[in-house]
Amino acid sequence: MIVLENISKEFNSKNGKVKAVNNVNIHVKKGEIHGVIGYSGAGKSTLIRCVNLLERPTEGKVYINGVETTSLPLPKLREARNKIGMIFQGFNLLKTATVYDNIAIPLKLLGYNKAEVQNRAEKYLEIVGLSDKQKSYPNQLSGGQKQRVAIARALAQEPEILLSDEATSALDPETTDSILDLLLKINKDLGITILLITHEMNVIQKICDHVYVMENGHVVEQNNAIQLFTKPTHPTTKKFLSTISQRNLSPTLISQLHVTGAVTRLTFVGESTGQPLLAEVSQRFNVKPNILTANIIELKNGIVGNIVIHLIGEKDQVNAALQFLEESGVGVENLEGQS
Numbered sequence: 001m002i003v004l005e006n007i008s009k010e011f012n013s014k015n016g017k018v019k020a021v022n023n024v025n026i027h028v029k030k031g032e033i034h035g036v037i038g039y040s041g042a043g044k045s046t047l048i049r050c051v052n053l054l055e056r057p058t059e060g061k062v063y064i065n066g067v068e069t070t071s072l073p074l075p076k077l078r079e080a081r082n083k084i085g086m087i088f089q090g091f092n093l094l095k096t097a098t099v100y101d102n103i104a105i106p107l108k109l110l111g112y113n114k115a116e117v118q119n120r121a122e123k124y125l126e127i128v129g130l131s132d133k134q135k136s137y138p139n140q141l142s143g144g145q146k147q148r149v150a151i152a153r154a155l156a157q158e159p160e161i162l163l164s165d166e167a168t169s170a171l172d173p174e175t176t177d178s179i180l181d182l183l184l185k186i187n188k189d190l191g192i193t194i195l196l197i198t199h200e201m202n203v204i205q206k207i208c209d210h211v212y213v214m215e216n217g218h219v220v221e222q223n224n225a226i227q228l229f230t231k232p233t234h235p236t237t238k239k240f241l242s243t244i245s246q247r248n249l250s251p252t253l254i255s256q257l258h259v260t261g262a263v264t265r266l267t268f269v270g271e272s273t274g275q276p277l278l279a280e281v282s283q284r285f286n287v288k289p290n291i292l293t294a295n296i297i298e299l300k301n302g303i304v305g306n307i308v309i310h311l312i313g314e315k316d317q318v319n320a321a322l323q324f325l326e327e328s329g330v331g332v333e334n335l336e337g338q339s
């Protein structure tokens with residue numbers, strides 16, 4: 001379990017003070033995967049480094065499994081850190097060591113005996129699917145394989161928590177998918193709690209239970225993944241969502257369509273996906289729904305359907321129809337045209 005309570009981090013720079021993280025609260029329950037998404041400079045890296053205190057927060061408290069680590073003396077902090085593994089965008093492997101040694105050396109430094117080191121290195125290389133690469137060197141591996149070695153190295157310390165700092169950002173989409181599948185597997189099979197930072201919405205979509213959207217050091221929106229994908233409220237969240245769904249019709253087209261009705265994005269989730277609501281709307285109200293775009297987003301814990309419709313009709317009928325849809329559990333977002 002990870003709890004960040006009112007965490008702030010201020011840096012002194014040439015141009016004065018920079019508040020990289022500003023009063024952020026995060027609560028990741030045991031066994032969950034939470035993701036922090038934001039653009040470059042939002043404060044994500046600083047925030048995740050505060051979890052294992054690679055960066056000391058200026059204000060706030062960090063709790064790992066109920067223990068407040070921010071006030072621990074160094075030997076106890078080292079112990080607490082052993083419960084936290086970390087993987088990075090750049091893999092951080094030792095170039096001159098074999099795959100096996102990349103995993104074995106940190107274990108030896110932690111004082112494990114030879115048999116235990118071998119046992120763990122072999123076990124975790126098998127889990128990440130690289131048993132046959134023990135004798136290879138990092139420069140003989142693909143980016144995805146390097147990240148698998150880094151994951152095995154992190155797992156070999158048998159942490160309860162894994163922090164992922166843009167672990168898939170340097171990888172192509174197919175390799176990204178395979179690494180995300182691996183993270184899902186270790187979360188499920190080993191019960192490891194994961195906190196990740198990313199600027200890619202597809203990472204959030206595929207593996208996260210809960211999402212935090214960060215901007216200028218603040219968490220500007222947070223929710224469980226299904227709610228966030230169904231009813232985003234902050235413009236930055238909507239912008240990130242537009243990268244994975246066909247949300248963007250041109251403002252000119254939307255303005256033209258507004259003359260004869262509303263242009264609305266409907267999001268279906270849970271029970272609402274099974275009901276013929278658009279057919280019902282045209283029977284109950286004097287409106288005609290015309291589907292402009294549609295897609296389905298598969299999340300870790302469910303499926304969200306998106307339809308953008310042009311709802312043609314008189315204003316009062318259109319509003320009543322939209323209210324009916326909303327009351328039936330559909331997410332309703334009016335799309336604005338050119339102002």
Ligand SMILES: Nc1ncnc2c1ncn2[C@@H]1O[C@H](COP(=O)(O)OP(=O)(O)OP(=O)(O)O)[C@@H](O)[C@H]1O
Binds near residue numbers: 011012019020043
């Ligand atoms: N050591 C530091 N000294 C001064 N300013 C810093 C330091 N580290 C980060 N910052 C500043 O804090 C802000 C947040 O940076 P951070 O790297 O945490 O953001 P980010 O969301 O992870 O972005 P990126 O994905 O580009 O790394 C930025 O304005 C950055 O310039």
